[in-house]
Amino acid sequence: MRIVLVGPPGAGKGTQAQFIASQLAIPKISTGDIFRYNVANNTELGAKAKEYMDKGDLVPDEVTVAMVRDRLAEDDAQEGFLLDGFPRNVPQAETLKKMLDEMGVRLTVVLELVVDEDEVVRRLSGRRTCRRCERIWHADYDPPEHAGICDDCGGELFQRDDDKEEVIRHRLEVYREQTAPLINFYADEGILLGVDATGPVEEITARALAALRPYVR
Ligand code: ADP
Ligand code: AMP
Numbered sequence: 001m002r003i004v005l006v007g008p009p010g011a012g013k014g015t016q017a018q019f020i021a022s023q024l025a026i027p028k029i030s031t032g033d034i035f036r037y038n039v040a041n042n043t044e045l046g047a048k049a050k051e052y053m054d055k056g057d058l059v060p061d062e063v064t065v066a067m068v069r070d071r072l073a074e075d076d077a078q079e080g081f082l083l084d085g086f087p088r089n090v091p092q093a094e095t096l097k098k099m100l101d102e103m104g105v106r107l108t109v110v111l112e113l114v115v116d117e118d119e120v121v122r123r124l125s126g127r128r129t130c131r132r133c134e135r136i137w138h139a140d141y142d143p144p145e146h147a148g149i150c151d152d153c154g155g156e157l158f159q160r161d162d163d164k165e166e167v168i169r170h171r172l173e174v175y176r177e178q179t180a181p182l183i184n185f186y187a188d189e190g191i192l193l194g195v196d197a198t199g200p201v202e203e204i205t206a207r208a209l210a211a212l213r214p215y216v217r
Contacts, residue, residue, distance in 0.1 A: 001215055002107050007115065014030060016197075035049045053161075056167040121168060126139035131156045
């Protein structure tokens with residue numbers, strides 16, 4: 001299956017992606033994770049992305065698209081993938097379509113995580129991420145047993161630089177202006193599935209998997 005997850009920052013895309021991808025045995029490809037990895041390791045790609053990420057702006061399309069093209073060419077993505085955080089605007093969606101055309105495949109479905117903006121702000125303000133395994137936690141909604149330490153791998157948890165209040169506000173504007181139009185884009189293509197993304201994480205995963213079931217081969 002070839003799936004795209006869309007929804008505002010904080011909707012729970014990364015949280016759900018880790019469970020859905022593992023259930024469906026497909027790789028989770030998160031452009032935000034790849035950029036953060038490159039920033040942390042001081043690569044050339046990281047240097048190109050950092051200033052945009054710090055402000056909450058989108059990294060330029062040519063940089064992002066080249067990175068996704070390389071990632072989709074890897075062996076593990078040939079039978080399917082779950083994209084989290086890409087595409088982020090209509091030009092990226094059009095480029096993705098061309099890339100998949102060249103590979104002779106198409107998207108199976110686009111899953112929209114539907115949640116209101118107040119909830120998204122609460123989620124982003126408490127988000128904590130494991131430095132080692134990238135597992136996502138929340139200081140109040142999904143705390144690890146020992147504050148600051150990942151239950152899964154013992155890694156250190158950190159708060160993302162772009163989860164500060166002013167940057168959160170700007171990222172939501174960027175979402176409304178640039179990313180939200182993808183909802184109509186994919187509805188017009190007839191491949192959009194909306195899932196209520198409020199309530200406990202496991203219930204949302206169950207809802208998403210139930211919505212995807214008709215498409216599983
Ligand atoms: P996104 O990838 O869409 O930006 P994340 O998956 O990183 O969002 O989730 C943002 C924050 O919200 C994280 O701290 C996560 O633990 C928390 N979260 C995710 N799903 C839920 C939920 N259903 N209820 C409460 N908090 C959630
Ligand atoms: P995320 O982890 O998805 O919240 O992404 C974090 C940041 O990475 C975003 O605010 C952007 O600066 C950058 N980013 C991630 N995905 C993309 C994309 N598809 N296009 C442009 N920038 C992106």
